Amino acid sequence: MTERLTPDICVIGAGSGGLTVAAAAAAFGVSVVLIEKNRMGGDCLNYGCVPSKALIAAAKHVNAVAEAPVFGVNAGLPTIDFERVHDHIHEVIAAIEPNDSAARFRAMGVKVIEAEGRFMDRRRVVAGDYEISARRYVIAAGSSPLVPPIPGLDTVDYLTNETLFDLRAGPEHLVIIGGGPIGMEMAQAHRRLGAEVTVIEGGRALGKEDPELAAIVLDRMRTEGIAVQENVKVVEVAKSGSSQVTVTCERNEGGTFEVTGSTLLVATGRRPNVDGLGLENAGIRFDRSGIKVGPDLQTSNKRVMAIGDITGGLQFTHVAGYHAGIAIQKILFRLPAREDRTIIPRVTFTDPELAHVGLDEEAARRKHGDRISVLRWPYAENDRAHAERRTTGMIKVIADRKARILGASIVGAGAGEMINMWALAVYKGMNLGEMRSYVSPYPTMSEIGKRAAVAYYAPMARKRWVRSLVRFLRRFG
Numbered sequence: 001m002t003e004r005l006t007p008d009i010c011v012i013g014a015g016s017g018g019l020t021v022a023a024a025a026a027a028f029g030v031s032v033v034l035i036e037k038n039r040m041g042g043d044c045l046n047y048g049c050v051p052s053k054a055l056i057a058a059a060k061h062v063n064a065v066a067e068a069p070v071f072g073v074n075a076g077l078p079t080i081d082f083e084r085v086h087d088h089i090h091e092v093i094a095a096i097e098p099n100d101s102a103a104r105f106r107a108m109g110v111k112v113i114e115a116e117g118r119f120m121d122r123r124r125v126v127a128g129d130y131e132i133s134a135r136r137y138v139i140a141a142g143s144s145p146l147v148p149p150i151p152g153l154d155t156v157d158y159l160t161n162e163t164l165f166d167l168r169a170g171p172e173h174l175v176i177i178g179g180g181p182i183g184m185e186m187a188q189a190h191r192r193l194g195a196e197v198t199v200i201e202g203g204r205a206l207g208k209e210d211p212e213l214a215a216i217v218l219d220r221m222r223t224e225g226i227a228v229q230e231n232v233k234v235v236e237v238a239k240s241g242s243s244q245v246t247v248t249c250e251r252n253e254g255g256t257f258e259v260t261g262s263t264l265l266v267a268t269g270r271r272p273n274v275d276g277l278g279l280e281n282a283g284i285r286f287d288r289s290g291i292k293v294g295p296d297l298q299t300s301n302k303r304v305m306a307i308g309d310i311t312g313g314l315q316f317t318h319v320a321g322y323h324a325g326i327a328i329q330k331i332l333f334r335l336p337a338r339e340d341r342t343i344i345p346r347v348t349f350t351d352p353e354l355a356h357v358g359l360d361e362e363a364a365r366r367k368h369g370d371r372i373s374v375l376r377w378p379y380a381e382n383d384r385a386h387a388e389r390r391t392t393g394m395i396k397v398i399a400d401r402k403a404r405i406l407g408a409s410i411v412g413a414g415a416g417e418m419i420n421m422w423a424l425a426v427y428k429g430m431n432l433g434e435m436r437s438y439v440s441p442y443p444t445m446s447e448i449g450k451r452a453a454v455a456y457y458a459p460m461a462r463k464r465w466v467r468s469l470v471r472f473l474r475r476f477g
């Protein structure tokens, strides 16, 4: 028997975006139906951010032991119990899981349906034994690994982010196709946990990042023994012996080579989950790159908004959360709200970390021509970085001709934490004067940001009129 539900809001997908909409709506006493076909918490909790950062945390400990002798601490050679690493990852997921659980959301008053949701027409969704007619819908159905049509790939066993964290034994030689954030984060973590690692990248590794800063990460990764092959096309993948896989590659400048490994990870981007939602029945425009929305996240069906990865824009958990806020503002409070991508920060959790917000140098030059200032300050000039032996890295700040901060990138220890204040600066339209004037506690690595801002004003001290003014003021005692 089909049960009919008539909530105010129906959310499809209980990942980062959908959960936030459901929790906020329930907090305001609005009736919500939340539909999830797989695991509550979506990609971030189960196959994405959480397990990947837990794995990276394990790998960091290996590195800390390896680097300890320089501090006078001799801990010997670390040995890896990968079964334990696996359990650690799943304990972390289990610790966070209750926050995203169906039980918690039901206790908040959300009607959780654990089934696939599908639009029947412009106003109705069917999910399991339920037919839902909601006043508004929010599609937060996320994305899945995009697996390119590489010849032979279907004849071998390969991993994606959905299966990688199930490994109970460390790979002997991990070959990774794709040098984006997933490929590079996982490459370094596995290398530190004892694997030989080769990354095969069609273009430039960490290609979305400022090349000047990405080079610092790549240099470190190569020093750690990771083979990063860039500008390479994968021609074929084939089984090699009973348990090996051989990847045949062609260099863009000519010549072929082969890499044989024990384990293959495909990390070549994402595919929005547009299939199976019945979008065509609801008059919702979409294509392979996602559901079509404007900055207001409105779809072509006026009752339906789409948020997070499925919109094919910036694919981060904090973006799905930000989108959820826009949906709540529009649906509950009828307030106009628009996405502003210039305020979105991102962090790649390699060591050193690579963090960015706002315009990078190239984008700033495109928009403002030569009327920008580019300021840099190295970690090597920071006392705390010396104490911690973390002197690799730099901050790069871009400002316009009125000293307004357009963007900042940081590569180095703690960059992911440090970018927070720059995200606030970009969001608030702050200028370098404010970054120069606030008091930064000593000794902290965040001081590099203040030093970059101070550097902007350094030429002022050499100006003749400023020097004359100082000389004049000395006369008064």
Ligand SMILES: Cc1cc2nc3c(=O)[nH]c(=O)nc-3n(C[C@H](O)[C@H](O)[C@H](O)COP(=O)(O)OP(=O)(O)OC[C@H]3O[C@@H](n4cnc5c(N)ncnc54)[C@H](O)[C@@H]3O)c2cc1C
Pocket (backbone or CB within 6 Å): 012, 013, 014, 015, 016, 017, 018, 035, 036, 037, 038, 039, 040, 041, 042, 043, 044, 045, 047, 048, 049, 050, 052, 053, 115, 116, 117, 118, 140, 141, 142, 143, 161, 182, 273, 276, 277, 307, 308, 309, 310, 315, 316, 317, 318, 319, 320, 349
């Ligand atoms: C390995 C990896 C590491 C990552 N690391 C980071 C990181 O460090 N920081 C960061 O910000 N981002 C990271 N991301 C990206 C982040 O995970 C995503 O941007 C985020 O999960 C998107 O949230 P979402 O709500 O749009 O989708 P999801 O979290 O994917 O949730 C969508 C949900 O919808 C469900 N669903 C789909 N179709 C239907 C249907 N028809 N009916 C019912 N349910 C449906 C799915 O089962 C899923 O649970 C990482 C991603 C990966 C893969």
Ligand SMILES: NC(=O)c1ccc[n+]([C@@H]2O[C@H](COP(=O)([O-])OP(=O)(O)OC[C@H]3O[C@@H](n4cnc5c(N)ncnc54)[C@H](O)[C@@H]3O)[C@@H](O)[C@H]2O)c1
Pocket (backbone or CB within 6 Å): 148, 150, 177, 178, 179, 180, 181, 182, 183, 185, 200, 201, 202, 203, 204, 205, 206, 207, 232, 233, 234, 267, 268, 269, 270, 314, 315, 316, 346, 347, 348, 349
């Ligand atoms: N720290 C973080 O915030 C974090 C970490 C991981 C993932 N993510 C999110 O997940 C998304 C997906 O990550 P991703 O790394 O899979 O995607 P991506 O699109 O960022 O990178 C994929 C890389 O694979 C390369 N590639 C594609 N096809 C190829 C082929 N056939 N052969 C060789 N190389 C090929 C591309 O050139 C690109 O560099 C990211 O865009 C990001 O939004 C975020």
